[in-house]
Amino acid sequence: MILEIDNVELNYKKKSVLNGVYLKAETGSITGILGHNGCGKSCLLNIIFGSLEPKYKLIRIDNKPILEPLYLNNRIAFLSQHDFIPNRMKIATAFKLFRVNWDNFTSEFPLFEKYKLQRFHKLSGGERRIVEIYLVLNKTADIILLDEPFNGVAPLYIEKIKAFIHHQKYDKIVILTDHRYKEVTDVSDSIYLIKNGCTKLINKMNELEDYRYVNQF
Numbered sequence: 001m002i003l004e005i006d007n008v009e010l011n012y013k014k015k016s017v018l019n020g021v022y023l024k025a026e027t028g029s030i031t032g033i034l035g036h037n038g039c040g041k042s043c044l045l046n047i048i049f050g051s052l053e054p055k056y057k058l059i060r061i062d063n064k065p066i067l068e069p070l071y072l073n074n075r076i077a078f079l080s081q082h083d084f085i086p087n088r089m090k091i092a093t094a095f096k097l098f099r100v101n102w103d104n105f106t107s108e109f110p111l112f113e114k115y116k117l118q119r120f121h122k123l124s125g126g127e128r129r130i131v132e133i134y135l136v137l138n139k140t141a142d143i144i145l146l147d148e149p150f151n152g153v154a155p156l157y158i159e160k161i162k163a164f165i166h167h168q169k170y171d172k173i174v175i176l177t178d179h180r181y182k183e184v185t186d187v188s189d190s191i192y193l194i195k196n197g198c199t200k201l202i203n204k205m206n207e208l209e210d211y212r213y214v215n216q217f
């Protein structure tokens with residue numbers, strides 16, 4: 001499956017946020033999006049998900065234009081920047097709602113066993129992120145969007161999460177963004193940089209220096 005988005009125009013009042021986006025993501029490869037604070041990474045993921053309506057956009061899946069928000073057809077799972085599990089929901093209930101197996105989760109993350117009947121808000125920020133990433137990655141979906149999956153996650157778990165993300169790519173489209181750019185470049189097969197409202201496909205990592213995204217890669 002191939003997902004493409006282009007012709008995006010997103011403005012807030014007189015401020016132009018996105019105006020020259022082309023992004024192509026396909027099953028079997030992971031697509032990373034990089035860019036400075038406020039360049040429009042989260043907006044772009046929300047536009048793909050369908051929760052943000054820009055002035056113009058064109059989304060195609062396998063060359064067919066998609067006119068309805070993608071979230072309506074349940075083929076897409078989105079880890080947004082902010083928690084999506086309600087604070088007072090028990091962790092076991094969230095796993096039931098997502099139809100994700102609790103025992104498989106705790107075999108990968110044994111330290112979470114004690115949280116089964118705990119309410120979501122009692123977990124630390126990093127622990128909440130790990131639960132949500134796991135649910136999103138394991139939900140039945142063709143497309144996965146991850147907005148800052150590594151934010152607040154301890155280094156030991158980052159490697160594990162990267163391995164999970166990598167595992168998903170064989171039958172899903174995965175698009176992710178994070179400020180931990182080395183993790184993003186490490187796990188991604190193709191990289192887009194958003195600069196001045198436009199996407200630039202990065203072929204060689206030193207282009208990230210040329211575009212002044214990093215001082216030294």
Ligand SMILES: Nc1ncnc2c1ncn2[C@@H]1O[C@H](COP(=O)(O)OP(=O)(O)OP(=O)(O)O)[C@@H](O)[C@H]1O
Nearest residue numbers: 012017035036037038039040041042043044081179
């Ligand atoms: N609801 C809104 N009203 C006005 N401006 C907005 C709104 N949402 C986003 N913006 C602006 O759009 C721009 C892009 O925001 P976005 O959250 O997509 O950036 P980002 O690249 O994800 O940033 P960060 O890396 O800091 O999370 C920012 O300048 C932001 O201030």
